[in-house]
Amino acid sequence: METSSALQHRAADHMTRSMHYDAIILGAGGAGLMCAAIAGQAGARVLVLDHAPKAGKKILISGGGRCNFTNTGTEAGNFLSENPHFAKSALSRYTQWDFLGMVQAHGIAWHEKTLGQLFCDDSARRIVAMLLDECAKGGADIRLSTQIGEVRHADATYHVAGDTADALVIATGGPSIPKMGATGVAYDLARQFGLPLVTPRPALVPFTLGDSDAAFREISGVAVPSVARVGSTAFEEASLFTHRGLSGPAVLQVSSYWSPGQAVTIDLLRDAAAKLRDARSRMPRSGLKAALIEHLPKRLADVLADRIALPTELGNASDATLDDVAAQLQHLTFHPTGTEGYAKAEVTAGGIDTAALSSKTMEARSVPGLYAIGEAVDVTGWLGGYNFQWAWSSGWAAGVAIAGRLQA
Incomplete structure (x- = not known):
């Protein structure tokens, strides 16, 4: 069997001649690699293209370099989407336990942290190596440092970067963390093929605060257990005060539900x-x-003592006064001026509208052979391994569907 290193370079032999594949997958992130592994091992001839020099770049930096690769509590309710039911099919057919089984089969040591979050004991590199090894088992070609360029579709065939395929998979993610090379190319492709979009926005992202809250910006680095709320949505984890505003797990969670102008209470x-x-x-x-x-x-x-300003000793404060102070402590209200944007967003909410896709196969309803998976799609998970599980599950669903085309 080829090593993952050989797998990444074998495609160079084909650079001077056009090859035909069963599927070309755009994006060598978690979803794209999972799709390639599943389709390839089922007999499909697969090519993965990515402009980055390394596969799985977001995997490598996740979880402080240890990759929070899934969550034991994963279910559809942990995801945001215009269609909250869309994720159910893929998540139920390829579960967190299925991915954990793959991790264990590769001998990767792991541990559980709070709230069901699973991490590698060692390094996120082990997850990338595992996915590349799974791709190698199916003989997938992986071509890195490659610009996609123009994508054409004619006579039921997709033309990309000098090669052709019967199917095309959009697995390029969203524009969050642009310093890692993330772009909005998935949305360009969606528009090209007539797929509607749910307006993309930064998610799991810190808030910025204005001058009226400058005192809180001056205590940058202070973290505290809390419950953060936006509207009726609340998360109980730590909140962190930063030199620009608010962050920490609880705040990042509610940021996905926030709209400009809404208050955030802690x-x-x-x-x-x-x-x-x-x-x-x-x-x-x-x-x-x-x-x-x-x-x-x-x-x-x-x-807080300056902001709330109890103008008396505690012994002189009535029950009603203390109740009012308590209410302010439990509903400390901020009006963010915005967020830190895609540069600091862990994921992108919105994306390719699920109404245009099959929840079972991830194939576009109006464009045969076109698939969209992972972060490119309007399915966004909570903080804590959920977005990786969506990558694995949606990639698996598309991989199975692509393999099924061979028997059709």
């Missing part, structure tokens, strides 16, 4: 009223700052 102190009453009984001559320092980082307590 609950910084569970059972705040009871804690303040307890502080009043124990240290009646102290101010609010002393009570807050018992439960919150000092720099944050300083800012």
Whole structure:
């Protein structure tokens, strides 16, 4: 069997002559590699093209370099989409347990962190190597550092970068993290083939705050357990104050549900009223700052005491006054000026409209042989391994469908 290294370079032998494939996959990320592995092992002749010099670049940087490759709690409710039911088919047919089985079969050590998040013990490179090895088993060609250029479709054949195929898979992701080479080419291709788009936007992204919240920008680096809310959506994890605004897992989660103009509220102190009453009984001559320092980082307590400004000692504060302070601590309200955009967004929400795709095969309903998978599609997961699981599941679904074309 070819090594993954040989696999990446074998396609160079074909650069001077046109080859015909069963499928050309655009994008050597998680979804594209999974699709190539599944289709190739089922007998399809597959070519993967990517402009990047390495396969799986987003995999390599994910999870602090250890790749949060799935989540044990994955289900359709962990994803945003104009059609919340679309992801159900692929997720139920290729589950987190299926991918974990592949990880274990390759001898990759892993561990579970909070909230069902699974990480490699060693390095994210192990996940990329595993996917390349799976592609090698199916004889897939992987051609890196290759510009896609013009894509044509004529006589039921797709023409890309000098080669042809019966099927084309859009697995180029979204424009988040452009420094990694991410682009919006998936949307250009969708428009070319008449597929509608749900307006793309940065997701899992930090917020920026204006001058009215400058005091919070000055405590950059302070993190605190919290519940962050946007509208009726809430997540309980850490919030982080940054030199530009708000971040941390809870904030990133709600950012996917945020629209410009909406408020973001953060609950910084569970059972705040009871804690303040307890502080009043124990240290009646102290101010609010002393009570807050018992439960919150000092720099944050300083800012909150100034913002809320309890103008009396705790012992002189009535129950109603303490209840009002508690309500402010549990509904600390911010009006973000925006987000840090695609440069800091972990993923892109929106994308190719699922109404144009089959949920079973990921094939475009109006363009035979055209598939879209992964982040290119309007399916966006929560933080915590969900987006990788969508890449594996949607890539698997398309790979199976492409292989099925051979028997049709």
